[in-house]
Amino acid sequence: MGERNDELLERYQRSVMGVFGLPPLVLDHGSGCHVWDVDGNRYLDLVGGIAVNALGHGHPALVTAVSKQAAEGIHISNLFTSEVQIALAERLLDIAGAPEGSAVFLCNSGAEAVEAAIKLSRRTGRTGLVAAEGAFHGRTTGALALTHKPAYRQPFEPLIPGVTHVPYGDEAALRAAVTEETAAVVLEPIQGEAGVLSPGTAYLRTAREVTQEHGALLILDEIQTGIGRTGTWFAFQQAGIVPDAITVAKGLGGGVPVGGLIAFGDHNAHLLTAGQHGTTFGGNPLAAAASLAVLETIESEGLLEHARVAGDHLADAVTALRHPLVTGVRGAGLLRAITLAHDVAPQLAAAARGAGFIVNPVAPAAIRLAPPLVVTLEQLDSFVDALPALLDACAPDSADTTHTTHTPAPADTPEDPR
Structure with missing residues (x-):
């Protein structure tokens, strides 16, 4: 060039x-x-x-927010919290339409959010996971077990056991795969890395129905589809369902590294308890301020x-x-x-x-x-x-x-x- x-x-x-x-x-x-x-x-x-x-x-709103927060404090560790971290968690619950008792775990990337989701599912007492063929959920070893592409997986096997991949969009295959041993079904509302493939809203509604029938969690990976990317705050909202948890990252910080797991409802929000998960940088004031600026600008600019x-x-x-x-x-x-x-x-x-x-x-x-x-x-x-x-x-x-x-x-x- x-x-x-x-x-x-x-x-x-x-x-x-x-x-x-x-x-x-x-x-x-x-x-x-x-x-x-x-x-x-x-x-x-x-x-x-x-x-x-x-x-x-x-963008001026993001530049201003990051500059102001950098001058006031970038990092305080999770020995403490900050007002901006709390405000971001509240805002995420609001735009997700999460019911009372829901909660947010803030981290630094999409793969970290997926790792938190896997640990959330393990707290159900079950270990089985169902994901889709063509799925991409990240490259850390837990997330990689859900990612489907053999070229990504094979050099690092054995990965965590108990993961079943089913054809994306095939309702019958999904129904057959979910059992009483399934901890969670993990799906992207649209598969971005597979080529922007959509299974349709009926498939997501079936996933919600099947997981409820078997007492499994429905975890939706909104890392690429969330934060307004598909025309609503989150893609699951177009299907008219309420999942048990969603993962977010990418657009949330507008370029500042940030990720999160949103657990819906009091029971799911309290599956992970003190000491069972954590992160040094997650929810730091700089990332939280950037994320709030992104969310506020998306809303104010329509x-x-x-x-x-x-x-x-x-x-x-x-x-x-x-x-x-x-x-x-x-x-x-x-x-x-x-x-x-x-x-x-x-x-x-x-x-x-x-x-x-x-x-x-x-x-x-x-x-x-x-x-x-x-x-x-x-x-x-x-x-x-x-x-x-x-x-x-x-x-x-x-x-x-x-x-x-x-x-x-x-x-x-x-x-x-x-």
């Missing part, structure tokens, strides 16, 4: 453990929905730190509705291109995937980067978009306008994807259901 970029990546290879491979860019700074690399090239950030930068980059409107606008606009390489757009709100007729997602992401857009090739034939919730319709349109040429540039020779063949779809054309 540039001389400075290449120089820094050489230093990266010599000093940073290579668990992420070699990144393509060294980013220098961001503003709003744009980021700049060290050579001065600007990009429209349509990944948002993988659904983390809910307010984009440098970003829940904007996520719904902008996400539908994006899906409709991409579908209207009628490009032969695009087979559909799936997801909800501003968590979307553009599905492709051929396995060219990595090439498309590279072409997009060269044109000034950051997207994520989440699967060989799918591009994930999770832009900041503050992204404008005009910014999304700039990507859609550039998309046909980008698709043409990476299309297999066998596909007739000449740009001149594109014809806009009628305004009332429904989204491709594939």
